Amino acid sequence: MTSASTPEQLSAEPAGTEKEAPPDSGSGSPAREEEFLYRDESRLRAGAQLTSGTMARRLPALVLRSLRMAWRVDRAATAGLLACQVGTGVLAALELLAVTSTINALIASGDITDRLWEAAPQLAVIAAAAGLRALLGIVVTWLTGRLRPVLARAAELTMIEAALGAELAANNMPGYNDFYDIADRGAQVTPDLVAESQDVLAATATLAAGAAVLAVLHPALLPLLLVACLPQAAAYVRAARVLYLANLETSGRRRMLSKLRWHMAYTESSEEMRACLAGPFLVGRYRRLAASVNAAERRAADTGAWMGLAGAAVGGVASATVWAALLYLLATGRMDLAAGGGAVFALQTATTSVRGIINGGARLVRTGWYVQDWQRFLDNAHGQAMADSRGTRTLPAAPERFEARDLTYRYDGAPADSLAGVSLHVKRGEIVALVGENGSGKTTLSRLLCGLLLPTEGAVAWGHTTTAELDPWEAWRHVALVPQKYTYLPLTMRDNITFGQGDTGDAAVLAACEASGAIDMLPALRSGLDTLLTAEWFGGQQLSGGQWQRTVLTRAFHRQASLLVMDEPTAALDARAEYRVFTGLRDLAKDRAVLLITHRLTNVSVADRIVVLDRGRIVQEGTYEQLTREPGLFRTLWELQQRTGQDPGTP
Numbered sequence: 001m002t003s004a005s006t007p008e009q010l011s012a013e014p015a016g017t018e019k020e021a022p023p024d025s026g027s028g029s030p031a032r033e034e035e036f037l038y039r040d041e042s043r044l045r046a047g048a049q050l051t052s053g054t055m056a057r058r059l060p061a062l063v064l065r066s067l068r069m070a071w072r073v074d075r076a077a078t079a080g081l082l083a084c085q086v087g088t089g090v091l092a093a094l095e096l097l098a099v100t101s102t103i104n105a106l107i108a109s110g111d112i113t114d115r116l117w118e119a120a121p122q123l124a125v126i127a128a129a130a131g132l133r134a135l136l137g138i139v140v141t142w143l144t145g146r147l148r149p150v151l152a153r154a155a156e157l158t159m160i161e162a163a164l165g166a167e168l169a170a171n172n173m174p175g176y177n178d179f180y181d182i183a184d185r186g187a188q189v190t191p192d193l194v195a196e197s198q199d200v201l202a203a204t205a206t207l208a209a210g211a212a213v214l215a216v217l218h219p220a221l222l223p224l225l226l227v228a229c230l231p232q233a234a235a236y237v238r239a240a241r242v243l244y245l246a247n248l249e250t251s252g253r254r255r256m257l258s259k260l261r262w263h264m265a266y267t268e269s270s271e272e273m274r275a276c277l278a279g280p281f282l283v284g285r286y287r288r289l290a291a292s293v294n295a296a297e298r299r300a301a302d303t304g305a306w307m308g309l310a311g312a313a314v315g316g317v318a319s320a321t322v323w324a325a326l327l328y329l330l331a332t333g334r335m336d337l338a339a340g341g342g343a344v345f346a347l348q349t350a351t352t353s354v355r356g357i358i359n360g361g362a363r364l365v366r367t368g369w370y371v372q373d374w375q376r377f378l379d380n381a382h383g384q385a386m387a388d389s390r391g392t393r394t395l396p397a398a399p400e401r402f403e404a405r406d407l408t409y410r411y412d413g414a415p416a417d418s419l420a421g422v423s424l425h426v427k428r429g430e431i432v433a434l435v436g437e438n439g440s441g442k443t444t445l446s447r448l449l450c451g452l453l454l455p456t457e458g459a460v461a462w463g464h465t466t467t468a469e470l471d472p473w474e475a476w477r478h479v480a481l482v483p484q485k486y487t488y489l490p491l492t493m494r495d496n497i498t499f500g501q502g503d504t505g506d507a508a509v510l511a512a513c514e515a516s517g518a519i520d521m522l523p524a525l526r527s528g529l530d531t532l533l534t535a536e537w538f539g540g541q542q543l544s545g546g547q548w549q550r551t552v553l554t555r556a557f558h559r560q561a562s563l564l565v566m567d568e569p570t571a572a573l574d575a576r577a578e579y580r581v582f583t584g585l586r587d588l589a590k591d592r593a594v595l596l597i598t599h600r601l602t603n604v605s606v607a608d609r610i611v612v613l614d615r616g617r618i619v620q621e622g623t624y625e626q627l628t629r630e631p632g633l634f635r636t637l638w639e640l641q642q643r644t645g646q647d648p649g650t651p
C-alpha cells in the first residue's frame with residue numbers, strides 16, 4: 001500500500017472544497033465516517049498483495065483470453081488488426097535497415113554520384129515503407145473503431161450473465177458488490193487490453209529490427225540499452241499499480257456516489273428528492289464523498305506522476321550512458337565512422353521502441369489488473385456462482401409438494417438467524433398463508449421455498465429433490481412469484497406479463513388479466529397489451545401503483561407453474577380488486593400449491609392452513625377458525641385489526 005491509502009490522509013478535505021459544500025443537512029456524520037462505511041478492507045488487503053511480477057506472468061493468459069473474445073465477436077477485425085500491427089512493425093524494421101544502409105552508403109568513400117545511385121533503392125524502400133505505414137495506421141484506426149464497441153458490449157454481456165448466474169444471497173455480501181464494480185471496470189477496459197497488447201507487439205517488432213542492426217554493429221550496445229531501461233520500466237509499472245490500488249480503495253465510495261446520482265437524477269425517487277428535501281441533503285452528502293474520492297485520486301495521480309518523473313530521469317541518465325558508450329566506441333576506434341552513422345539511427349529507433357514497450361507495457365499491466373478482476377468474476381462470480389453451489393438435476397414432472405425441513409437461515413454478515421428450525425409444507429391444490437409481524441421471516445421463508453436462497457441448515461425439497469440439487473433455471477420454470485418489492489420494467493404490457501415465457505397467445509394473457517383485475521385497465525391503454533409501460537419514451541404510458549400490482553399479479557397467474565408464491569400481493573389494490581383476487585384464488589389453487597403472505601388477516605380465511613411466524617420461528621399453525629378462537633399472536637394481531645378497522649404494517 002502506498003501512502004495514498006492511510007486513513008488520516010483519506011479523511012483530509014482537499015483545499016477549496018469545503019467552501020463549496022453546503023452546510024451539513026443534519027446527518028451529523030463527518031466525511032471520515034462515511035468513507036469507512038464504504039470500504040472493503042479485505043479487498044484492499046488482497047489488492048495490496050498484488051505484485052507487478054505476478055501480473056507480468058499472468059498477462060499473456062489474460063491477453064489471450066481477451067483476444068479470443070475479440071476473435072469471437074469479430075474475426076476479420078481482430079485478424080486485420082493483428083496483421084496491421086505486425087505489418088507496421090515489420091515496415092518500421094525495413095525502414096530502419098534501409099536508413100542504416102543508406103547512411104553507410106553515403107558515408108563510405110568514393111564518388112558522391114555513385115554513392116547516391118547506390119543508395120537509391122534503399123531510399124525507395126524508405127519512402128514506400130513510410131507510405132505503407134501511414135496507410136496501415138489509417139486501417140488500424142478504422143478496424144479499432146469497428147471492434148472496440150462490439151468488444152466492450154460483449155464483455156458487458158458476459159458480466160450480466162455472470163451476475164445473473166450468481167446466488168441471490170450474493171447481493172447481501174458487501175465484498176461482492178465492490179468486486180462486481182471492479183470487475184465491471186475490467187470488462188469496460190478489455191478493448192484497451194487488446195489495443196495495448198497490439199501496440200506492444202508493434203514496438204517489439206521494431207525493436208527486433210533495431211536490435212538486429214545494433215547487434216551487428218557492436219554486441220555491447222543492445223544489452224546496455226535494455227539494462228539501462230529496466231529502472232524506468234519498473235517505475236512506470238509501479239506508478240500504474242498506485243493508480244490501480246487507488247481505484248480499488250475508492251471503489252466503495254464511488255459506488256455510493258453512483259447510487260446517490262441514480263436516486264437524485266432518476267424518476268424512481270424523484271418525489272422524496274423534492275418534497276422530503278432528500279435532494280439537497282443528498283447533494284451535500286455527494287459533495288463530501290466526492291471530495292474525499294477526489295483527494296484520494298489526486299494523491300494517487302501525484303504519486304504516479306512522481307514515480308513517472310523518477311522513471312523518466314533514470315531513463316534519461318540511461319540513454320546518456322548508452323550514447324556515451326557509443327561515443328567511446330567511436331573515439332577509441334572500436335567502431336568505424338560509417339558503422340557509427342547507422343548505429344546512431346538504430347539506437348534512436350531502438351530507444352523509441354523500448355520506450356514504446358515500457359509505456360505500453362505499463363499500461364498493459366494496469367489494464368491487466370482490471371481485466372484479471374473481470375475474468376475472475378466470470379469464472380466464479382466472487383465465489384457466488386450458482387453453478388458451483390447447486391446441482392444440475394431437473395424434474396421429470398411438475399412437483400406436487402414443496403417442503404421446508406427444519407430450516408435455518410442467516411443472511412451473510414447478519415448478527416442473528418432470520419429463520420430457525422422452521423418446517424412447513426404446501427402441496428398442489430392447497431393454499432397456505434404465512435403471517436407474522438414485520439421482520440418475522442415471511443419473505444425469507446418464501447425465498448427459500450422458491451429456491452432463491454439455499455438454507456444455512458436444513459433443506460427445501462420439491463418432491464424428492466432438494467433445491468440445492470436442482471438446476472436453478474430449470475427449477476424456476478415451476479415457480480410463479482409475486483415478490484413484495486417488484487420491478488417496473490419499461491416494456492410493453494404483454495412483455496411485462498409473459499416475460500417471453502409461455503406466450504401461448506392473447507387468450508391466456510387476457511384470462512390472467514381477468515383474474516388479477518388488470519382487464520379493467522386495458523381500455524385506457526393506448527395500444528392495449530402492446531402499450532409501452534413507461535412515460536419515459538414517446539408513446540408509452542405510466543401505470544399507477546395499484547395498476548402495476550395488478551400487472552405483476554397477472555404475470556404470476558399467467559404462469560403455468562405449480563408453486564405460486566404471493567408476498568403482500570394486494571397491498572396496493574383497491575377493495576374491489578382485492579376482493580376479486582381473493583375470491584379467484586381457490587380456482588387458481590386447483591392445480592397450484594399457493595403460499596400467500598399477507599398482513600390483512602381477514603383475507604387469510606381463504607387459506608387451508610395458516611402458519612404464524614414470530615422472530616424466525618413458527619409459533620402457531622391452524623385454520624382461520626381455530627386461530628381466531630385460540631389465544632395467541634394471530635388472535636392478538638387479528639383483534640387489533642378488527643379494532644382499528646384498518647391494516648397495520650402494509651408496506
Ligand SMILES: Nc1ncnc2c1ncn2[C@@H]1O[C@H](COP(=O)(O)OP(=O)(O)OP(=O)(O)O)[C@@H](O)[C@H]1O
Pocket residue numbers: 172411412414418436437438439440441442443444445484
Ligand atoms: N436481504 C437481506 N439481507 C440481510 N438481512 C435481511 C434481508 N432481508 C431480510 N433480512 C432480515 O431478515 C429478517 C426477516 O426479514 P423478512 O424480510 O423475511 O421479514 P418479513 O416477515 O417478510 O417482514 P415484512 O412483514 O416487513 O415484510 C429481518 O430481521 C431482516 O432484517
Ligand SMILES: [Mg+2]
Pocket residue numbers: 442443444484567
Ligand atoms: Mg416481507
